[in-house]
Amino acid sequence: MTEQMIPPPLGGCRSAPVLKQRGQREVFCGLTGIIWLHRKMQDAFFLVVGSRTCAHLLQSAAGVMIFAEPRFGTAILEEADLAGLNDAHDELDREVATLLARRPDIRQLFLVGSCPSEVIKLDLNRAAERLTVEYAPKVRVLEYSGSGIETTFTQGEDACLAAMVPVLPKTEARNLVVVGALPDVVEDQMLGLLDGLGIDTVHVLPSRTIESEIAIGPNTVYALTQPFLNETHAALERRGARHLPAPFPMGEEGTTAWLNAIAIEFGVASETFETVTEAPRRRARQAVAQAAQQLNGKSVFFFPDSQLEIPLARFLTRECGMTALEVGSPYIHDAIHGPDLELLAAGPQISEGQDVDLQLDRCREARPDLTVCGLGLANPLEAEGLSTKWAIELVFTPVHFYEQAGDLASLFARPLHRKEILGVAAE
Amino acid sequence: MKLTVWTYEGPPHVGAMRVATGMKGLHYVLHAPQGDTYADLLFTMIERRDHRPPVTYTTFQARDLGADTAGLFKDACQDAYDRFQPEAIIVGASCTAELIQDDPGGLAETMGLPIPVIALELPSYQRKENFGADETFFQIVKHLAQPMEKTKRVSCNIIGPTALGFRHRDDVAEITNLLYELGIEVNVTGPMGATPADIAKMGQAHFNLLLYPETGETAARYCEKTFDQPYTKVIPIGAGATWDFIEEIRTLSGSTNKIDSERLRQTWWSRSVDSTYLTGKRVFIFGDGTHVKAAARVARDEMGFEVVGMGCYNREFARDVRALAKEYGVEALITDDYLLVEQTIEDLQPEMILGTQMERHIGKRLGIPCAVISAPVHVQDFPARYSPQMGFEGANVLFDTWIHPLVMGLEEHLLHMFRDDFEFNDAAGPSHHGGHSPKKAASAPEQIEAPVDDNVIWLTDAERELKKIPFFVRGKARRNTESYAADRGLNQISVDTLYEAKAHFAR
Numbered sequence: 001m002t003e004q005m006i007p008p009p010l011g012g013c014r015s016a017p018v019l020k021q022r023g024q025r026e027v028f029c030g031l032t033g034i035i036w037l038h039r040k041m042q043d044a045f046f047l048v049v050g051s052r053t054c055a056h057l058l059q060s061a062a063g064v065m066i067f068a069e070p071r072f073g074t075a076i077l078e079e080a081d082l083a084g085l086n087d088a089h090d091e092l093d094r095e096v097a098t099l100l101a102r103r104p105d106i107r108q109l110f111l112v113g114s115c116p117s118e119v120i121k122l123d124l125n126r127a128a129e130r131l132t133v134e135y136a137p138k139v140r141v142l143e144y145s146g147s148g149i150e151t152t153f154t155q156g157e158d159a160c161l162a163a164m165v166p167v168l169p170k171t172e173a174r175n176l177v178v179v180g181a182l183p184d185v186v187e188d189q190m191l192g193l194l195d196g197l198g199i200d201t202v203h204v205l206p207s208r209t210i211e212s213e214i215a216i217g218p219n220t221v222y223a224l225t226q227p228f229l230n231e232t233h234a235a236l237e238r239r240g241a242r243h244l245p246a247p248f249p250m251g252e253e254g255t256t257a258w259l260n261a262i263a264i265e266f267g268v269a270s271e272t273f274e275t276v277t278e279a280p281r282r283r284a285r286q287a288v289a290q291a292a293q294q295l296n297g298k299s300v301f302f303f304p305d306s307q308l309e310i311p312l313a314r315f316l317t318r319e320c321g322m323t324a325l326e327v328g329s330p331y332i333h334d335a336i337h338g339p340d341l342e343l344l345a346a347g348p349q350i351s352e353g354q355d356v357d358l359q360l361d362r363c364r365e366a367r368p369d370l371t372v373c374g375l376g377l378a379n380p381l382e383a384e385g386l387s388t389k390w391a392i393e394l395v396f397t398p399v400h401f402y403e404q405a406g407d408l409a410s411l412f413a414r415p416l417h418r419k420e421i422l423g424v425a426a427e
Numbered sequence: 428m429k430l431t432v433w434t435y436e437g438p439p440h441v442g443a444m445r446v447a448t449g450m451k452g453l454h455y456v457l458h459a460p461q462g463d464t465y466a467d468l469l470f471t472m473i474e475r476r477d478h479r480p481p482v483t484y485t486t487f488q489a490r491d492l493g494a495d496t497a498g499l500f501k502d503a504c505q506d507a508y509d510r511f512q513p514e515a516i517i518v519g520a521s522c523t524a525e526l527i528q529d530d531p532g533g534l535a536e537t538m539g540l541p542i543p544v545i546a547l548e549l550p551s552y553q554r555k556e557n558f559g560a561d562e563t564f565f566q567i568v569k570h571l572a573q574p575m576e577k578t579k580r581v582s583c584n585i586i587g588p589t590a591l592g593f594r595h596r597d598d599v600a601e602i603t604n605l606l607y608e609l610g611i612e613v614n615v616t617g618p619m620g621a622t623p624a625d626i627a628k629m630g631q632a633h634f635n636l637l638l639y640p641e642t643g644e645t646a647a648r649y650c651e652k653t654f655d656q657p658y659t660k661v662i663p664i665g666a667g668a669t670w671d672f673i674e675e676i677r678t679l680s681g682s683t684n685k686i687d688s689e690r691l692r693q694t695w696w697s698r699s700v701d702s703t704y705l706t707g708k709r710v711f712i713f714g715d716g717t718h719v720k721a722a723a724r725v726a727r728d729e730m731g732f733e734v735v736g737m738g739c740y741n742r743e744f745a746r747d748v749r750a751l752a753k754e755y756g757v758e759a760l761i762t763d764d765y766l767l768v769e770q771t772i773e774d775l776q777p778e779m780i781l782g783t784q785m786e787r788h789i790g791k792r793l794g795i796p797c798a799v800i801s802a803p804v805h806v807q808d809f810p811a812r813y814s815p816q817m818g819f820e821g822a823n824v825l826f827d828t829w830i831h832p833l834v835m836g837l838e839e840h841l842l843h844m845f846r847d848d849f850e851f852n853d854a855a856g857p858s859h860h861g862g863h864s865p866k867k868a869a870s871a872p873e874q875i876e877a878p879v880d881d882n883v884i885w886l887t888d889a890e891r892e893l894k895k896i897p898f899f900v901r902g903k904a905r906r907n908t909e910s911y912a913a914d915r916g917l918n919q920i921s922v923d924t925l926y927e928a929k930a931h932f933a934r
Contacts, residue, residue, distance in 0.1 A: 029461060053438040076430075079552045099430060115460045149461065
């Protein structure tokens with residue numbers, strides 16, 4: 001496989017100095033993850049214990065409301081809960097009872113902590129234990145924090161998956177666990193590829209329902225499909241499982257490297273690997289090349305958003321011919337982001353955290369051809385003449401693995417293409 | 428604790444943001460955790476604003492809680508002043524910051540900024556978005572507006588429009604025009620478009636127009652008391668209300684200018700024979716109190732609809748809406764529980780919903796046409812075109828937007844006559860909504876076919892006959908027949924019962 005790979009750059013960004021600033025962070029909180037997690041896990045309900053702000057965020061953040069009966073809701077804290085007039089745990093028990101009575105199809109209930117519930121130190125862990133006893137075996141109740149004081153955007157999924165790891169059954173069997181919520185169609189493609197490589201004991205976390213046979217033990221190895229799963233990574237290590245570090249499966253190169261790390265671990269013959277990956281790799285390269293025409297030679301600037309920034313910068317610079325000016329990520333963890341940073345040629349400013357006004361100053365100064373940023377910044381920057389790609393779409397769209405590589409490149413190409421059509425100079 | 432699936436109003440600090448974002452030269456420093464910045468996208472995405480809202484968030488995190496969140500607030504406040512150089516600053520806390528009790532108002536005061544600093548107390552666990560906007564604007568007016576001599580020419584202030592308001596942009600333009608025709612000057616329009624310096628001279632006006640009581644009533648009352656400015660009580664939505672509004676302004680101003688109403692087409696459009704099919708259409712109205720009250724009058728008196736239910740989500744207007752509902756002979760639904768609104772609509776089976784974007788989704792699920800008349804609104808409710816709700820043009824817009832979701836007159840008849848046509852049938856939906864006729868829309872109403880009342884059984888023939896009735900009246904037919912049967916103690920519905928009931932309820 002190596003002959004078709006672009007060689008890694010001599011000096012990657014793994015040891016590059018990181019700019020760390022502290023100021024206003026224009027990011028979502030971890031509750032946002034519920035918007036995709038509640039669709040992924042079809043027998044789960046996410047009950048946020050929080051304020052009206054939490055409920056308002058959930059219905060606003062997705063840009064559109066998902067009005068099919070949502071499998072999430074907010075237990076809104078009221079004055080009486082805060083003043084101690086109500087026993088918060090009694091209140092919660094009552095709301096959960098109503099909810100589970102109305103939705104008998106729910107098998108997993110997540111109590112999701114929020115900023116207010118954390119500040120008043122509402123012990124959701126205790127609540128989850130109590131409710132698990134009450135509703136077992138029909139419903140499993142877990143808790144995690146999606147609060148803004150604890151989590152940034154995609155860290156909500158991380159916290160959710162990390163909460164699931166300790167309750168997974170133990171196994172001595174050798175198995176592969178693939179970690180990270182993917183759209184069902186992408187997950188099926190991935191399972192098809194792994195099956196083709198002859199790896200048959202594959203489990204996915206999170207699974208679509210509680211009924212899956214996923215188990216963890218000392219002979220488990222796991223691969224991450226999302227770069228924001230730091231806590232889950234730590235929780236799996238605590239269970240004795242071993243991480244297979246690799247670049248993330250975005251773009252042709254990332255997908256191949258990711259699969260290769262697994263293939264090596266499972267001793268897959270290189271001919272088999274070639275046979276299985278040859279056709280999809282060709283398709284991916286072809287599709288990327290099409291979209292990359294628009295991107296080639298252009299510069300890109302990433303505001304921190306989902307922690308997907310580093311793998312995406314690697315994809316855009318190495319497969320689409322772009323130049324990265326700044327790559328901002330809310331958090332950078334070497335064990336997870338290292339392999340992608342290694343492939344990212346030195347040059348861009350790597351930054352962690354944010355002072356949004358200072359970063360906007362840098363962005364205006366750099367005048368990138370494309371700015372990847374959150375929804376709060378996109379239209380204002382467009383109005384200043386900068387082309388933008390709103391970052392949340394990258395989390396809400398199937399972008400992983402070979403068959404989506406072209407779509408991923410197109411997501412970035414579209415704003416530039418649109419400007420051309422509309423006859424606005426993309427400066 | 429109260430379980431909420433969807434909420435009609437955001438928290439009160441979002442109301443304050445609507446005021447700050449509508450104004451110019453004002454900055455809002457909000458003590459809030461990381462994540463509360465989501466509120467920016469309400470303005471940049473839903474309203475398509477090309478500037479960030481003038482809000483600085485302290486975005487504290489867990490590690491700051493043990494340390495110095497008060498210091499963080501002061502730094503953010505100073506940075507905001509240095510960078511944006513506003514004429515005035517409002518400061519406050521979001522729900523989480525309220526719990527840590529840093530007192531942003533007190534902190535900002537000690538900083539000695541050379542501009543007015545207005546502290547907001549918005550109780551997040553008791554109140555909501557509209558209150559937040561109303562209270563914020565009141566505090567701004569109270570702090571900044573000075574007693575002044577009245578202008579020589581008769582002038583007024585327009586009070587209430589905010590950022591993210593439902594059609595506020597166009598309503599203000601329409602009403603400003605109307606005032607021009609009446610020979611009255613606009614002194615200040617606020618919060619939308621006003622600077623703190625503008626607010627300072629609000630006292631110059633002779634009277635106030637209160638367009639949106641939800642967001643401006645407290646300020647209007649304050650001005651009445653402090654500056655001796657009476658304010659208007661009529662909301663000029665609909666032709667009749669616009670004429671009443673003009674009369675009210677004439678009384679307040681003494682203006683006798685003639686008003687050119689040639690642009691008002693709604694009254695003729697409504698009288699023209701094509702509109703006959705609108706007669707007695709059963710509508711359910713839900714939204715904020717002000718828009719609901721106005722819509723009820725238009726629906727009954729100007730469109731010829733039958734109002735079968737109404738309600739509002741803001742309790743502040745519960746009394747008004749209850750009184751009006753009584754006058755209309757219906758039950759008022761005062762709730763912010765989305766599921767309860769959905770249930771009520773399902774029970775009432777109206778032929779049309781006049782609601783918010785939430786009811787639009789209810790309508791989609793139940794197969795009932797819906798037009799949006801009130802906030803909360805989504806991106807499609809911020810049209811590029813001029814589209815006011817108020818004044819004469821507003822009345823025209825109401826006519827167009829309310830009949831758009833409906834199946835048109837003759838089409839309705841044809842559906843009755845040829846209901847089994849494979850292309851042109853009720854499941855296809857209104858033919859002018861090409862893309863909106865998926866199978867789903869047809870299956871949704873089917874779900875409600877199951878008899879609701881266990882005591883009354885639909886015989887197979889009757890059930891089949893019921894299905895032949897076009898979907899947009901099927902719900903009503905089912906409901907009428909069942910109540911007819913129940914009234915007569917029948918426990919079975921036959922085809923005869925169905926037609927007996929039809930004759931009984933014939934209008």
